[in-house]
Amino acid sequence: MITEEENNLLMCTGKGTLCGDLMRRYWQPAALSEELAADKPFAVQLFGEELVLFRDGTGTAAMIGRYCAHQGVDMMYGRVEPDGLRCLYHGWLFDTCGQVLLRGDWLPEKERRWDVGQPSYPVVENGGVIYAFMGAGAAPELPGHSAPQGEIKRLAREHSYWQGIVGLNEAAPADGQFFLPNLVRTGAFNRWLVPVDDKSHTEFLFHGVDLVQLAGAPLNNAGEHLLSAIRDNASAATSPS
Numbered sequence: 001m002i003t004e005e006e007n008n009l010l011m012c013t014g015k016g017t018l019c020g021d022l023m024r025r026y027w028q029p030a031a032l033s034e035e036l037a038a039d040k041p042f043a044v045q046l047f048g049e050e051l052v053l054f055r056d057g058t059g060t061a062a063m064i065g066r067y068c069a070h071q072g073v074d075m076m077y078g079r080v081e082p083d084g085l086r087c088l089y090h091g092w093l094f095d096t097c098g099q100v101l102l103r104g105d106w107l108p109e110k111e112r113r114w115d116v117g118q119p120s121y122p123v124v125e126n127g128g129v130i131y132a133f134m135g136a137g138a139a140p141e142l143p144g145h146s147a148p149q150g151e152i153k154r155l156a157r158e159h160s161y162w163q164g165i166v167g168l169n170e171a172a173p174a175d176g177q178f179f180l181p182n183l184v185r186t187g188a189f190n191r192w193l194v195p196v197d198d199k200s201h202t203e204f205l206f207h208g209v210d211l212v213q214l215a216g217a218p219l220n221n222a223g224e225h226l227l228s229a230i231r232d233n234a235s236a237a238t239s240p241s
């Protein structure tokens with residue numbers, strides 16, 4: 001039985017939380033490639049942040065904050081253009097890094113504030129999945145995989161990512177392994193459990209993944225393993241280098 005403090009440590013994954021900091025050290029699946037059309041934004045929520053994916057004129061995926069930096073209008077109603085995503089309320093155009101490219105001519109010069117923009121995170125597509133890196137500094141190597149398209153599933157779960165891991169642990173403790181804090185393997189299947197908030201998560205399920213470059217740890221005692229990873233990461237961040 002874990003304590004309330006440990007439960008909070010595992011469940012709070014927003015920006016600035018200890019578990020959130022740990023998970024942001026890794027690439028995380030944000031959507032399937034097939035979910036992101038060329039001409040429409042696609043909303044995602046990852047680790048408590050509301051974001052929007054879109055493709056630029058070359059088809060390259062990008063991810064920026066969901067609400068317009070001007071007056072907070074939902075960019076899901078924005079228009080995809082070759083250079084970025086345009087908010088349809090006052091027409092500000094944001095590039096793939098969330099920077100403002102164009103804004104309304106009717107604004108007085110002193111209100112134009114060219115330095116504002118949306119939050120943005122780098123994304124890459126691999127094997128039919130769009131991955132996002134939401135951490136600070138350089139992104140690590142993307143765990144490679146070779147799952148044929150169509151064999152990857154994305155599932156919305158109405159329970160926490162932690163319950164997904166615990167459930168796996170109970171079902172198949174013998175062959176389960178952790179590869180990332182929220183990426184686990186049992187047998188031929190890999191489950192990547194990405195927290196949406198503390199009560200639900202998105203699960204990416206696939207098999208045939210090559211994770212040889214990452215160290216695996218057994219899923220037995222999943223709670224202890226994850227808590228220790230969170231604490232180790234926090235103390236590494238505060239230790240003098």
Ligand code: FES
Binds near residue numbers: 068071072073087088
């Ligand atoms: S609210 Fe988006 S441009 Fe004004």
